[in-house]
Amino acid sequence: MGGCASNHANSVGIYVFDARGVAKRFRHAAIFGALDSLNPGETMRFYNDHNPLPLLDQLLARFGSAIDINYVAQEPAGVIIDFKMR
Numbered sequence: 001m002g003g004c005a006s007n008h009a010n011s012v013g014i015y016v017f018d019a020r021g022v023a024k025r026f027r028h029a030a031i032f033g034a035l036d037s038l039n040p041g042e043t044m045r046f047y048n049d050h051n052p053l054p055l056l057d058q059l060l061a062r063f064g065s066a067i068d069i070n071y072v073a074q075e076p077a078g079v080i081i082d083f084k085m086r
Contacts, residue, residue: 018047020078028055035063035083043084045072051079059083 017034019027034044051074059067065086072080 012043013041014043014045014082016045016047019052020047020049028058031055032062035059035067035085038083038085040085043082046081046083047078048081049078052081 015034015038017031019031022030031046038044056069059069063085068082068084068086070082070084072082
């Protein structure tokens with residue numbers, strides 16, 4: 001599963017966030033900060049080394065129907081999830 005960290009969106013407004021390179025103690029704060037920076041219609045493509053079920057619960061509690069969560073890939077090496085802000 002490949003992924004590159006980038007702070008630039010591609011042509012369809014998808015921003016890459018590769019959590020695998022962020023220290024575990026800072027991951028949730030960094031993820032919430034990145035999502036807070038998105039405008040409606042923009043997507044954060046999230047790469048992680050495991051399926052972050054507790055994080056997903058926290059995101060739904062915080063953003064509710066303002067966020068769409070869609071799995072792009074689930075592999076033994078990790079997951080790719082698109083978080084799209086409405």
